Structures are given as structure tokens and as C-alpha cells.
Amino acid sequence: MVLNSLVREYIGRMLQDISGMKVLILDSQTVSIVSVVYSQSELLQKEVFLVELVDSMSKEPMSHLKAVYFLRPTSDNIQNLRRQLANPRFGEYHLFFSNILKVTQIQILADSDEHEVVQQVQEFFADFCAIDPYHFTLNLHINHMYMIPAVIDPPSSQNFCDRIVDGIAAVFLALKRRPVIRYQRTSDVAKKIAQETAKLMYEQESGLFDFRRTETSPLLLVIDRRDDPVTPLLTQWTYQAMVHELIGILDNKVDLRNVGTVPKDQQEVVLSSEQDAFFKANIYENFGDLGLNIKQMVDDFQQIAKSNQNIQTIDDMAKFVNNYPEYRKMHGNVSKHVTMVTEMSRIVEERKLMLVSQTEQDLACNGGQAAAYELVQFLLKQAGVDKRTGDLYGNRDLLNIARNMARGLKGVENVYTQHQPLLFQSMENITKGRLRDIDYPFIGNHFQQGRPQEVVVFVVGGTTYEEARTVALHNAANSGTRFILGGTVVLNSQRFLKDLEEAQKIARSSILI
Structure with a gap:
């Protein structure tokens, strides 16, 4: 009964059973379905070197790549596929659909595969x-x-x-x-x-x-x-709900482009309980406890940062280099959460939301x-x-x-x-x-x-x-x-x-x- 694990398993099976370099081709809805369970780095580990949208693909031949399509079985998608199979750009075509295919749709695909590049057609129910x-x-x-x-x-x-x-x-x-x-x-x-x-x-x-x-x-x-x-x-006062109410979440991503001076690599951040241990631990915490936990995370990071400043030997340097990806990831995570909580604090103060929320709760819970x-x-x-x-x-x-x-x-x-x-x-x-x-x-x-x-x-x-x-x-x-x-x-x-x-x-x- 854990849905994101089921979808993740579908995507994993789809990609790992096809060896070699791949291009993943999605539609506007399967982009969301994939992005909430798989990060770009994880796709890269599965040898996915390119992601394209089915209705806005380039025409450049790439016969060295294997095409993995994951689409909703809509008439528009079937017609796009029909046209693309008529002039294949890729060496192989592996077609996966997020829901039940109609017999007529299967027949259209079979008739369109004149160059015999389609290796498989499967239904993976992740719609x-x-x-x-x-x-x-x-x-x-x-x-x-x-x-x-x-x-x-x-x-x-x-x-x-x-x-x-x-x-x-x-x-x-x-x-x-x-x-x-x-x-x-x-x-x-x-x-x-x-x-x-x-x-x-x-x-x-x-x-x-x-x-x-x-x-x-x-x-x-x-x-x-x-x-x-x-x-x-x-008005919401627990972490995930509060971010959505005050800033907005779409497909587990938060757009921070309009929040102060945020570095380029932090302008859109992922807020996923599966990819972020701090968020998983604090997803349902109220705003007060969240502030204390953010402070503790910052203090822990500062201790690690100080220890990394004391590089005196070759061994110290080697340890730092080995731990650098994890250190950088931790730095990004701390920055992400501090930025969001700081922005939410500003909005709460600016809109007098604590006073507003008391009134809302009174109206909602006491019959106002x-x-x-x-x-x-x-x-x-x-x-x-x-x-x-x-x-x-x-x-x-x-x-x-x-x-x-x-x-x-x-x-x-x-x-x-x-x-x-x-x-x-x-x-x-x-x-x-x-x-x-x-x-x-x-x-x-x-x-x-x-x-x-x-x-x-x-x-x-x-x-x-x-x-x-x-x-x-x-x-x-x-x-x-x-x-x-x-x-x-x-x-x-x-x-x-x-x-x-x-x-x-x-x-x-x-x-x-």
C-alpha cells in the first residue's frame, strides 16, 4: 500500500532491463509521475542521458541511443508515436504506457512499425x-x-x-x-x-x-x-502544508525564484520525504518545533564545516575530498530549509498570520x-x-x-x-x-x-x-x-x-x- 514505492519499482524495471545508453521520452503528465519518484542523478545512473517530451522532440538522428517511451495512452500520444515510428531516430524503441491500451491503439502501433524498431509494448500502471x-x-x-x-x-x-x-x-x-x-x-x-x-x-x-x-x-x-x-x-502551521500554502509545491518541487537573493542552484528545490531525511523527519512538525530543529541542523552543519577547515595533513585532505559530495549535499539541504523557513517567517509577520489564524480556527472549530x-x-x-x-x-x-x-x-x-x-x-x-x-x-x-x-x-x-x-x-x-x-x-x-x-x-x- 505504499504508492511511491510501486511507481518507483515500475520506472526502475522499465530502465534497468534495457542495457546501454537511453533517451527517456515522456508526455506532460508522465513527466510529473516520474519526477516525484526519481531524481535526475538516479536517472543518469540508469544510463538515461537525455529526457525529451513526446510532442516537442528534435529531429536529429540518434541511432546509438535506445528510446524508452513512457506515455499516457491518449489518442494524441498514439498519433505522435505513429509519426515518429514512420521516421525512426533511434536504434530501438521500447514503449511503455501508464494505463490500459485499447486494442485499436495496439493495432495502430503495430501497423506503424514498418521499420521493425519496436522491441516491446507494455502497460505499467502508474497513471x-x-x-x-x-x-x-x-x-x-x-x-x-x-x-x-x-x-x-x-x-x-x-x-x-x-x-x-x-x-x-x-x-x-x-x-x-x-x-x-x-x-x-x-x-x-x-x-x-x-x-x-x-x-x-x-x-x-x-x-x-x-x-x-x-x-x-x-x-x-x-x-x-x-x-x-x-x-x-x-492557514497551515505544519511544515509541508505551510510551504504549500505560503510558497507553493508542485510535483514535490518548490519555486524559490521570487524569494530574495537565492543562488541559481537553489531557485527550484525538491521537497520529498523519500529524498530528504530532514524533511521526512519534520514534514508534519508545527512551525515552532520546526524552527528549533532547523537551528539544530544549522549547528550540526557548522560543527562539520569547522572540522573541514582544520585540514593539516594529506590524510585530512583525502578525507575531505572523499566526504565532499556528502558535505556539499548537506550544505545545499541546510541552505534550502533555512531559505524556506526564513521566507515563511517573513510572510507570517507581513500578513499577521498568527492573529488571522487564531480567528480562522475559532470560526472553523467554534461555529463562527x-x-x-x-x-x-x-x-x-x-x-x-x-x-x-x-x-x-x-x-x-x-x-x-x-x-x-x-x-x-x-x-x-x-x-x-x-x-x-x-x-x-x-x-x-x-x-x-x-x-x-x-x-x-x-x-x-x-x-x-x-x-x-x-x-x-x-x-x-x-x-x-x-x-x-x-x-x-x-x-x-x-x-x-x-x-x-x-x-x-x-x-x-x-x-x-x-x-x-x-x-x-x-x-x-x-x-x-
Whole structure:
């Protein structure tokens, strides 16, 4: 159930089984899929000396290289391949696709290989971006479509749903599981995606999903972002979520070009729990503890730097040269984290975020009222109480009211992180077998026998790093049910409001029409 390891294994198999110098050819989406699990230096170790995009390749012949294509099986990609096979630039062609190929697509490729340069065609099911062990995204640019009724823009709506179904299918093919499927009753888009996913898994490609049965079937739960519109709007105070909220993370990369005077080699940095030990240890730490840990990292580095200054013998010099790559890597890492924390501190001070966050948390956790601006009114229309399933504010259910009162009486450890996303409540209900059938119906005649041991929650409209943290902490603390969280994008407040604005524009124009 560790997604980034599965994708990494796919890419590793793809590259290591082909000996010699290689060019890796990707599309705009598989670039993201590969980049979050493999660094450039690791690709180089696999003898990948060039990376190109399938739709913007040079025409220079390179017959000494073997071409490894890793593409989504879209009609555009198939047509690009058809044209490139007609005039082959490379000595060999190895074709890998991130999802299920249609028979017609295989036939097009076979007919196009007149020069017989294609050595293999395989499906490697990695049609999703595994940004963390238990968190994946589809990076959908038209994310606002989940708020638009399908009748307004049928082609875009169908493309949106098709991409989601493809991504979910690839996750379960990678996990070698076929789930029972449930969805949020109040969401038409969640229902549609659940139905189409079930149709693919149980009818169209039933043979492909015919894996060895487990004692309890895994669960796929499809929910709608509008069930919890609060979580994406809150100021964040844990490391990963805070970086995304204040600076921005895309495919585990942070753009620092607009942050002060940053050296060229630090203008885009990788923030990956798999490649950065300090980030892995501090990914969910709050801002205060993070500051202390950064200081300790700087102190440790200064001690190493001082010892390297005391080079007096040939042996000292030899040790320094041997350790220099590690020393330089450590220097880059220290610089990266200090730069980000310094920038975030500046933003917190400039925007008075500690004061703002206290108010936000009070509104979110203690039932305050939002200001009645036009955008907020549209949000209420999109995600008001009649559109939601869960008890978002913990004030419908007597048990939740009691919990909130107890929390108020005992006080909280940190007033800036009182909020728990609605997902926490849903996960708790799943693990305790209390997720109501009336609110989250099953698709077809497939019901859950016992409590699921493996659950994939897919959020149409996007996930947040606060929710990813909730999932990771649950998985670390529990030996029972394991969760994976996925969504159409990874949201921060800016992206969520932008999607809301785009949906509002389309809604207005459709009314005018």
C-alpha cells in the first residue's frame, strides 16, 4: 500500500532491463509521475542521458541511443508515436504506457512499425502522481469542473470524469486489488465517477481486475471536496502544508525564484520525504518545533564545516575530498530549509498570520459565521449544508457536541492547529464500521463483508496536505485499516478560491445564455 514505492519499482524495471545508453521520452503528465519518484542523478545512473517530451522532440538522428517511451495512452500520444515510428531516430524503441491500451491503439502501433524498431509494448500502471507514500494526485488543470453541472459543458465534464476513472483504475491495478465502491450520496459527480469506475472494473476489464481475493475487500470511497470547504481555506502551521500554502509545491518541487537573493542552484528545490531525511523527519512538525530543529541542523552543519577547515595533513585532505559530495549535499539541504523557513517567517509577520489564524480556527472549530461577500455566498451555494454529508462543524451529533465541549474545557495544546478535517471523522467511521450506508451508498450489489483493511479515499476537487497528514499519522499509529488519499489536485487556499472563481464565471455565463 505504499504508492511511491510501486511507481518507483515500475520506472526502475522499465530502465534497468534495457542495457546501454537511453533517451527517456515522456508526455506532460508522465513527466510529473516520474519526477516525484526519481531524481535526475538516479536517472543518469540508469544510463538515461537525455529526457525529451513526446510532442516537442528534435529531429536529429540518434541511432546509438535506445528510446524508452513512457506515455499516457491518449489518442494524441498514439498519433505522435505513429509519426515518429514512420521516421525512426533511434536504434530501438521500447514503449511503455501508464494505463490500459485499447486494442485499436495496439493495432495502430503495430501497423506503424514498418521499420521493425519496436522491441516491446507494455502497460505499467502508474497513471497517477505519487507525491507521498499514502498520497497521490492527478494534477488536473480543469479542477473547477467538479462544481459545474455536466449539462453545461458535456465534453469537458466527460473528459474530467474519464481522467479520474483512469487514475483510480491505475492505482488499484498497481495495488493488484479490486475494491468495493462507495460514494457520497449528495454529490452527482462522485456518484458518476463511482459508477463508471465500477463499470470498468467489474464489466469492461473484469479479467484485468481479477486478482486473488482477500478476506475483506478493499474499499474505494469517492467523495466531493464540497463536503469540506473549510480545510482548504485555513492557514497551515505544519511544515509541508505551510510551504504549500505560503510558497507553493508542485510535483514535490518548490519555486524559490521570487524569494530574495537565492543562488541559481537553489531557485527550484525538491521537497520529498523519500529524498530528504530532514524533511521526512519534520514534514508534519508545527512551525515552532520546526524552527528549533532547523537551528539544530544549522549547528550540526557548522560543527562539520569547522572540522573541514582544520585540514593539516594529506590524510585530512583525502578525507575531505572523499566526504565532499556528502558535505556539499548537506550544505545545499541546510541552505534550502533555512531559505524556506526564513521566507515563511517573513510572510507570517507581513500578513499577521498568527492573529488571522487564531480567528480562522475559532470560526472553523467554534461555529463562527463567515462574512457575507459574493464569493462566500457562491461557496455556500456550492457547499452549503444541503450539499454536504458529514458533520463538518461537529454540531449535528450529540457525541460531537460533547467532544467539542470537553475540548473547550480542557484547552488545546496549540490554538493554531485545533482544526481536524472532516476526513478524520470519515476515517474513524470507516475503521469502526460506522460509515452510514444511506450517506455513502455502495455501487451495485457489492457490499463490504467486515471492516476493510485497505481503503482508498478519492476526493473529487482536490486534497490538502492537512488531510494527507491525517492519513499518514493514522497509518503510522494503527496496525489495522490502512488508508491512501488521492484527489484531482493538491489544494491550498489560493487554488481553491481560483477554482471557485472559475466555476462562478461559468455558472454566470450559463445563466446569461
